[in-house]
Amino acid sequence: MVMSDFKAIEVKNISKNYDKGKIVALDNISFDVKKGELFGLVGPDGAGKTTLLRIIATLLLQDSGEAKLDNFDCVADFKAIRQRIGYMPGRFSLYQDLTIEENLNFFATIFNTTIEENYHLIKDIYVQIEPFKHRRAGKLSGGMKQKLALCCALIHKPSVLILDEPTTGVDPVSRKEFWDMLGRLQHDGITIIVSTPYMDEANLCDRIAFIHHGKLLTINTPQNIIDSFGNVLWSISGDNLFSLMTKLRAWQNTKSCFSFGENLHFVSINAQITPQDIMHYLKDDSVQVSKIVPSIEDCFMSFMQN
Numbered sequence: 001m002v003m004s005d006f007k008a009i010e011v012k013n014i015s016k017n018y019d020k021g022k023i024v025a026l027d028n029i030s031f032d033v034k035k036g037e038l039f040g041l042v043g044p045d046g047a048g049k050t051t052l053l054r055i056i057a058t059l060l061l062q063d064s065g066e067a068k069l070d071n072f073d074c075v076a077d078f079k080a081i082r083q084r085i086g087y088m089p090g091r092f093s094l095y096q097d098l099t100i101e102e103n104l105n106f107f108a109t110i111f112n113t114t115i116e117e118n119y120h121l122i123k124d125i126y127v128q129i130e131p132f133k134h135r136r137a138g139k140l141s142g143g144m145k146q147k148l149a150l151c152c153a154l155i156h157k158p159s160v161l162i163l164d165e166p167t168t169g170v171d172p173v174s175r176k177e178f179w180d181m182l183g184r185l186q187h188d189g190i191t192i193i194v195s196t197p198y199m200d201e202a203n204l205c206d207r208i209a210f211i212h213h214g215k216l217l218t219i220n221t222p223q224n225i226i227d228s229f230g231n232v233l234w235s236i237s238g239d240n241l242f243s244l245m246t247k248l249r250a251w252q253n254t255k256s257c258f259s260f261g262e263n264l265h266f267v268s269i270n271a272q273i274t275p276q277d278i279m280h281y282l283k284d285d286s287v288q289v290s291k292i293v294p295s296i297e298d299c300f301m302s303f304m305q306n
Contacts, residue, residue, distance in 0.1 A: 092137075107155050222296055241264060
């Protein structure tokens with residue numbers, strides 16, 4: 001899908017507080033999403049992703065700033081926007097007592113359309129759950145609920161699809177299938193904005209925005225973010241990772257040291273440091289040190305630290 005320069009989503013200086021201003025959910029957020037783009041909001045729980053998507057979806061009012069979708073104001077033109085978006089909240093919100101088929105028919109009716117009219121949009125997804133179309137939604141697995149929710153969000157042919165952590169709690173196979181589906185929807189011309197706490201999913205977006213404590217840390221393509229890491233990154237392994245991490249964090253040459261699975265990812269303030277320098281400091285025969293390419297997660301941790 002070739003993206004156009006038309007801005008499908010415009011967010012300008014959006015701020016939102018809770019509990020009479022004591023909790024800052026969003027702090028002066030600004031960004032654009034191009035038509036046809038797959039745009040990711042990446043950050044941990046509590047970062048402000050859900051609040052931001054609810055504002056764009058006209059479900060929540062911001063305290064200041066403005067948001068537009070397809071040039072419609074998200075406050076003044078909320079009725080027009082709700083006809084143009086497909087929204088999939090983080091928590092499964094379809095009718096548990098209705099069957100798959102009944103849920104889909106219900107949402108099609110709300111938007112004055114039919115399953116047949118836009119079946120081409122949901123066909124690749126629906127064929128996977130159609131054998132169970134008479135099963136109640138409350139009895140579905142996590143992956144099947146996810147597919148049903150996406151079908152219901154697409155049945156009226158939205159121009160913008162808003163997905164709030166759609167793969168949280170879903171098995172790895174269903175996660176991969178879901179992102180494959182998003183790629184196909186993008187080729188149909190649908191603009192997609194998706195939030196995720198999973199750093200590996202960030203690589204599948206055209207552009208991503210790192211968000212933490214209501215602030216945007218950076219916006220760029222995944223590759224450009226990795227290319228801008230700016231430090232030599234070392235992978236360190238050994239018999240006692242916790243002990244090694246404690247020693248490294250106390251070292252005067254350490255800029256950062258984090259645990260990544262069975263290894264430590266280490267950055268020194270000294271760009272000339274060698275593996276021998278690191279091993280000499282740790283004085284541990286089990287230690288292995290190698291230079292590695294940073295991942296999106298390494299970049300996120302670096303932005304958070306800065």
